Amino acid sequence: MKKLTTLFAATALATLMAGSAWSKTFVYCSEGSPEGFDPGLYTAGTTFDASAHTVYNRLLEFKKGTTETEAGLAESWTISDDGLEYTFKLRPGVKFQTTEFFTPTRDLNADDVIFSLERQWKSDHPWHGYVSGASWEYFSGMGMPDLIESLEKVDDMTVKIKLKRREAPFLANLAMPFASIMSKEYADKLEADGKMNQLNQMPLGTGPFAFVGYQQDAVIRYKAHPDYWAGKQKIDDLVFSITTDAAVRYQKLKAGECHLMPYPNAADVESMKADPELKVMEQAGLNVAYLAYNTTQAPFDKVEVRKALNKAINKQAIVDAVFQGQATPATNPIPPTMWSYNDNIEDDTYEPEVAKKMLEDAGVTDLSMKVWAMPVARPYMLNARRAAELIQADFAKIGVDVEIVSYEWAEYLERSKAKDRDGAVILGWTGDNGDPDNFLDTLLGCDAVGGNNRAQWCNQEFDDLVTKAKEASSVEERTKLYEEAQVVFKREAPWATLDHSLSIVPMRKNVEGFVQSPLGDFAFDGVDIVE
Amino acid sequence: MIRFFLGRLAVLIPTFIGVSIIAFSFIRLLPGDPVALLSGERVMSPERHAEISHQLGFDRPIVVQYLDYLWGVVRGDFGVSIVTKKPVIDQFFELFPATVELSLCAIIFAVVLGIPAGVIAAIKRGSIIDQLIMGTALVGFSMPIFWWGLLLIIVVSGILQWTPVSGRISLMFFFPSVTGFMLIDSLLSGQEGAFQSAFNHLILPTIVLGTIPLAVIARQTRSAMLEVLSEDYVRTARAKGLSTFRVVGIHALRNAMIPVVTTIGLQVGVMLAGAILTETIFSWPGIGKWMVDSVFRRDYAVIQGGLLIIAGLIMLVNLAVDLMYGLLNPRIRH
Numbered sequence: 001m002k003k004l005t006t007l008f009a010a011t012a013l014a015t016l017m018a019g020s021a022w023s024k025t026f027v028y029c030s031e032g033s034p035e036g037f038d039p040g041l042y043t044a045g046t047t048f049d050a051s052a053h054t055v056y057n058r059l060l061e062f063k064k065g066t067t068e069t070e071a072g073l074a075e076s077w078t079i080s081d082d083g084l085e086y087t088f089k090l091r092p093g094v095k096f097q098t099t100e101f102f103t104p105t106r107d108l109n110a111d112d113v114i115f116s117l118e119r120q121w122k123s124d125h126p127w128h129g130y131v132s133g134a135s136w137e138y139f140s141g142m143g144m145p146d147l148i149e150s151l152e153k154v155d156d157m158t159v160k161i162k163l164k165r166r167e168a169p170f171l172a173n174l175a176m177p178f179a180s181i182m183s184k185e186y187a188d189k190l191e192a193d194g195k196m197n198q199l200n201q202m203p204l205g206t207g208p209f210a211f212v213g214y215q216q217d218a219v220i221r222y223k224a225h226p227d228y229w230a231g232k233q234k235i236d237d238l239v240f241s242i243t244t245d246a247a248v249r250y251q252k253l254k255a256g257e258c259h260l261m262p263y264p265n266a267a268d269v270e271s272m273k274a275d276p277e278l279k280v281m282e283q284a285g286l287n288v289a290y291l292a293y294n295t296t297q298a299p300f301d302k303v304e305v306r307k308a309l310n311k312a313i314n315k316q317a318i319v320d321a322v323f324q325g326q327a328t329p330a331t332n333p334i335p336p337t338m339w340s341y342n343d344n345i346e347d348d349t350y351e352p353e354v355a356k357k358m359l360e361d362a363g364v365t366d367l368s369m370k371v372w373a374m375p376v377a378r379p380y381m382l383n384a385r386r387a388a389e390l391i392q393a394d395f396a397k398i399g400v401d402v403e404i405v406s407y408e409w410a411e412y413l414e415r416s417k418a419k420d421r422d423g424a425v426i427l428g429w430t431g432d433n434g435d436p437d438n439f440l441d442t443l444l445g446c447d448a449v450g451g452n453n454r455a456q457w458c459n460q461e462f463d464d465l466v467t468k469a470k471e472a473s474s475v476e477e478r479t480k481l482y483e484e485a486q487v488v489f490k491r492e493a494p495w496a497t498l499d500h501s502l503s504i505v506p507m508r509k510n511v512e513g514f515v516q517s518p519l520g521d522f523a524f525d526g527v528d529i530v531e
Numbered sequence: 532m533i534r535f536f537l538g539r540l541a542v543l544i545p546t547f548i549g550v551s552i553i554a555f556s557f558i559r560l561l562p563g564d565p566v567a568l569l570s571g572e573r574v575m576s577p578e579r580h581a582e583i584s585h586q587l588g589f590d591r592p593i594v595v596q597y598l599d600y601l602w603g604v605v606r607g608d609f610g611v612s613i614v615t616k617k618p619v620i621d622q623f624f625e626l627f628p629a630t631v632e633l634s635l636c637a638i639i640f641a642v643v644l645g646i647p648a649g650v651i652a653a654i655k656r657g658s659i660i661d662q663l664i665m666g667t668a669l670v671g672f673s674m675p676i677f678w679w680g681l682l683l684i685i686v687v688s689g690i691l692q693w694t695p696v697s698g699r700i701s702l703m704f705f706f707p708s709v710t711g712f713m714l715i716d717s718l719l720s721g722q723e724g725a726f727q728s729a730f731n732h733l734i735l736p737t738i739v740l741g742t743i744p745l746a747v748i749a750r751q752t753r754s755a756m757l758e759v760l761s762e763d764y765v766r767t768a769r770a771k772g773l774s775t776f777r778v779v780g781i782h783a784l785r786n787a788m789i790p791v792v793t794t795i796g797l798q799v800g801v802m803l804a805g806a807i808l809t810e811t812i813f814s815w816p817g818i819g820k821w822m823v824d825s826v827f828r829r830d831y832a833v834i835q836g837g838l839l840i841i842a843g844l845i846m847l848v849n850l851a852v853d854l855m856y857g858l859l860n861p862r863i864r865h
Binding site for chain 1: 614615616622625626681684685688689692695696697698699702703705811812813814816820821823824827828829
C-alpha cells in the first residue's frame with residue numbers, strides 16, 4: 001500500500017513537473033501599447049499585432065511571408081461571372097476561445113461574419129457607435145461603405161457579399177485586420193449585460209492565442225488556444241512586454257528577457273549581427289518614401305523641371321546618411337517585393353550637371369522652393385529633416401534655393417493635402433493589403449487629388465490604366481496594366497522616389513518558425529523556442 | 532499659525548487657478564480642431580461635428596466653458612481618456628502607486644546616502660574627501676537622466692547582467708494588484724522569489740531617479756552643516772570637551788536639518804519631472820510613462836487632466852513643506 005502511495009505521489013509530481021518544465025513562454029518586446037483590442041476601430045500596426053494577429057482570424061488570410069491571400073475562416077469561395085457576387089463557404093468546426101470571461105456554446109457560423117462586417121458598415125447597427133469616437137476608419141478608408149451592396153446569410157455556413165462595382169482588391173481587403181471575425185454570441189452577451197465596451201477591452205475570437213489580461217502600458221498576456229482550427233501552437237504562453245525605447249528593447253533581448261523585438265535602432269544592427277546569441281532577419285519593407293512636387297503649380301507643372309530635379313537628387317547619399325545603408329534607393333512607386341513591380345524601368349541617374357542644363361533649357365532660373373520635412377520618424381523615412389537637408393544641398397548645386405519647412409505631424413498630413421500647397425513634400429506609405437492598387441491608385445489616382453495624392457497629379461493615361469486594373473479579373477492582366485502604369489509614372493515624374501527601407505527583425509538564436517511579413521505585422525503563430 | 536496657513540492658502544488658490552487656465556487653454560491653443568482633438572474622431576460629418584461640439588459645450592461662451600471645466604475639476608472630474616474611455620482620475624490612481632513606490636525608494640536612497648555624504652564633506656572641509664564628494668555631487672546633479680539610465684542599463688544589466696533591464700517584476704510572476712505597491716504585493720502573493728524579483732527591478736530606476744536629489748541633498752547638508760558648525764553654541768560644545776560625534780551628531784545636525792527638510796520636500800517636484808524620463812526608460816508603468824505614452828497616442832484629455840493633477844499635487848506637497856517648516860522654525864511665520 002505504501003509503495004502504491006509513493007508511486008502515486010511520484011506520478012503526480014512528475015505530471016506537475018512536466019506541466020511547469022514544458023510550459024513554453026514566448027516574450028515579445030513590443031514597441032507600444034495597443035489603442036484597444038477591436039481591430040476594426042484602429043489603424044495602427046501596434047494595435048493589430050496585439051489583437052488581429054493573436055486573437056482573431058479573417059475569412060481570408062495572407063499566406064505567411066507573402067502578400068498573396070489564402071483560405072482562412074472561409075474554406076472556399078466563388079465569384080459570379082459579373083464579378084459582383086462573392087459567396088464564401090465557412091470552415092466547419094471552428095471553435096471560439098474559452099476564457100475566464102466567456103464560455104462559447106457554439107462554433108463559428110455565418111452570423112459572426114455578418115455581425116463583424118455589418119457593425120462597421122451600417123450606421124444604425126447597435127454596435128456601430130459602441131465606443132464613443134469610433135469611426136471604423138479602415139473600413140471607410142478602403143471605400144467599403146460605397147462598395148458593398150448587401151451582406152447576406154445564405155445558410156449557417158454560407159455568406160454572400162454583393163458589390164456595387166467590380167473591385168479586384170476586395171479579397172485582399174478581407175484579409176486585412178479590420179475584417180477580423182468576432183463572436184456574435186459574445187457580443188450579444190455583452191450587450192445584454194450592458195457591458196458593450198468590454199468587446200474592445202477583453203477580445204475573444206477564433207485565433208491562435210486567447211486573451212488573458214492586459215496591464216495598461218506594461219504587459220499583455222495570451223495563452224495558446226487549445227482547440228485552434230489549424231492546430232494548437234507550440235508555445236503555451238505569449239507575452240507582450242511593452243517597451244517603448246528601442247535601446248532598452250535591445251538590452252532586454254540581449255539579457256534574454258525577451259525573445260524577439262521590432263524596430264531596432266539602425267546604429268545597433270551591426271552589433272546585433274555580431275552577437276552569437278542573436279540572429280537578425282531582414283527584408284525589403286512594403287513601403288516607399290517620396291518627394292511629391294505639386295504638379296499643378298508652376299514651375300512644377302512642367303515635366304522637364306520635375307525630371308531635372310529628380311536627376312539632381314543623390315538618393316544613395318540619403319540612404320547612407322539616414323538609414324546607414326538599411327534601405328535601398330527607390331525607382332518605382334511600389335516596392336520590389338510587390339507583385340507587378342516593373343523591373344525594366346530605369347531610375348533617374350544622379351547627374352547634377354545634366355540636371356542644371358535641363359533646368360536652363362526649360363527656362364527656369366533662380367528657382368527657390370520649399371521642401372516639407374515630416375517631424376516624425378516613419379519606417380520608410382527615419383529622419384526626414386536630414387533627408388531634406390541633403391536634398392537642399394543637392395539642389396543648391398544646380399542653383400535651386402530650398403527652404404525647409406515642417407509642421408506638427410497631424411497638421412503636416414492635413415496641410416500637405418491642400419491643392420494649392422507650395423513646394424514639394426517628403427512623405428511615404430506602407431502597404432496595407434499587398435495590392436499594387438493600394439499604392440498606385442491610393443496615392444496617385446485622380447480621385448486622390450486633394451487627399452492622399454500629394455503631387456495633386458491627375459494623369460488620364462495613368463488613371464485609366466489603374467482603374468482598368470482594378471476591374472480586371474485575372475492577376476496576369478492586372479500585372480500587365482500595372483507595369484504599364486509604372487512606365488507612365490516614371491515618364492511623368494510626379495514624385496522623386498526616394499527609398500524602400502529594409503525591415504529588420506532581431507531575435508534570440510533559439511527562436512524558430514518566425515516568418516517576416518512584408519506587410520510589417522508581427523504574428524507569432526507557428527513560432528517555437530528550441531533549447 | 533492659522534494666519535500663516537491661511538496666508539499660504541491664499542497664494543495657492545490663485546496659483547491653482549492659473550494652472551487650470553493653462554490646462555484649459557491647452558486644447559484650444561493646439562493646432563487643429565479642438566472638437567476633433569477631444570473626441571478623437573478624425574472623420575466627422577458636419578452634423579456629427581455640431582453634435583459633439585454641443586456635447587463638449589464648445590458652443591457656449593468661453594468663460595462659461597472655463598467655469599464649467601473648473602467646477603468639474605473641483606468635483607474631481609478631470610475628463611475622460613480619448614483612447615481608453617476611462618476617467619482620467621481613475622487611471623491616475625491606478626498608476627500612481629507605481630510612481631509613489633519608485634519615488635519613495637529614490638528619496639530614501641538619496642537621503643540615506645546624501646546626508647552622511649554632506650556631513651562628512653562638511654567636517655572634512657577642504658580635504659580631498661570633501662572635494663571628491665562635492666565633485667561627484669556636481670557630476671550627479673548635471674547628469675542627463677536619459678543618458679544615465681541607458682548607461683546603467685547597458686553596463687549593469689547588459690554587460691554585467693546583475694539586474695533586470697526594465698519593468699516592475701519578472702513576467703514569470705503573475706498575481707493581482709492589491710495595494711499597487713509591487714514590493715508589498717509580491718510578498719502578499721506568496722510566490723517564491725517574487726519579492727526578490729520586484730526588489731531587483733527597483734534597483735536601477737531608484738538609482739537613476741535618486742541621483743539628482745542625492746546630489747542636491749548632499750550639497751545642501753554640507754552648506755547647512757558648515758553654517759551651523761561656525762555658530763557659537765557649537766564652539767561652546769566643543770570647548771566643553773564633548774566628542775566630535777556628540778557635537779556633530781547631536782548639536783549641529785539637528786539644526787542643520789531644517790533647511791535640508793525643505794530641500795527634500797522641494798525634490799518632490801523634481802522627482803515627478805524625473806519620473807517621466809526614468810519610467811519611460813525602464814518601462815515602469817507609473818504616471819510619468821503614462822504622460823509620455825499619452826503624448827504619443829495624442830490622448831489630449833489625459834495630457835490636460837494629468838498635468839493639472841500633477842501640478843496640484845506638487846502645490847500640495849509644497850504647502851505641506853511650508854507648514855512643516857513653519858512648525859520647525861517659528862521665526863518663518865512672520
